[in-house]
Amino acid sequence: MSLGVLLALAISTSAVAQGRAPAARPGWPQSLTLAVLPYQAVPHLHDVWTPVAEYLTREMGIPVKITTARLYEEYVRQVLASRPELAYFNPPHYLAARRDGGYEAFVSPGDKAMGRIVVLAASPIRALADLRGRKISLLPPSAFAARIQPEAFLRDHGLVAGRDYTLVEVPTTDASLNGVVAGKVDAAGTGMRPSDALPGSIKSRLRILAETPPQPDVLLGLRGDLAQGLKEALARTLLALGESPEGRAVLAPIGWKKLIRARDADDDVTGAFARKLGLAY
Helix, strand or coil, X not given: CCCCCCCEEECCHHHHHHCCCCCCCCCCCCCEEEECCCCCCHHHHHHHHHHHHHHHHHHHCCCEEXXXXXXXXXXXXXXXXXXXXXXXECHHHHHHHHHHHCEEEXXXXXXXXXXXXXXXXXXXXXXXXXXXXXXXXXXXXXXXXXXXXXXXXXXXXXXXXXXCXXXXXXXXXXXXXXXXXXXXXXXXXXXXXXXXCCCHHHHCCEEEEEEXXXXXXXXXXXXXXXXXXXXXXXXXXXHHHHHCHHHHHHHHHHCCCCXXXXXXXHHHHHHHHHHHCCCCC
């Protein structure tokens, strides 16, 4: 199953013609691919990442294609197989891609990831202890803010999956939160950003029960073997997004306000956190 089986947004060369004309540049590819973690439903990914692809196409003078994977747990394996120039990673996924594929930390929103436990606004659940014996939906094991963080947080508060609550694994944040609204589960683990971006009609029906301590958040990784000139041009182009109202409008649907250079040292913190939990990252 190829990366992008559900989503392949090829930004046409006509977009290049409207922006900067492509030039022969040593070591530069004819097109760029940005892989996006399938953290939410594909229509949502299409809506929030298309402006980024269009911006890069226009400013870099190279067609940009966005791809994703069918399943969360397939993402890193498919990134390593298809070798996109840029890839959107959560911290554990990035650690694996750095170790096995030579990807480098490139840019990030500079935020910290916080997991949340959410319940229905009208739910009688008022404390973590009230989750004992309940059903809690979480994403697959490599999801950071919507699985690793909340599961560890619950464990630190004496609640172990399979012993104290039933863990219901779901593929996306949308499925997790919709399960709470539909009454299929009693609570859901989710990341801070996806829950903040919920439509008001859904957000008003949910309540944040608890938040986890913050950890380094998502980043864009870059293939380490790219030409240095291309790396520098991509960095200038992406960092510029936070410097104008137009650029910030491109980032806003993702929930970002700016981009800064990412450092591997940030993700060494995540590596230590993962090792503490006995995770193979």
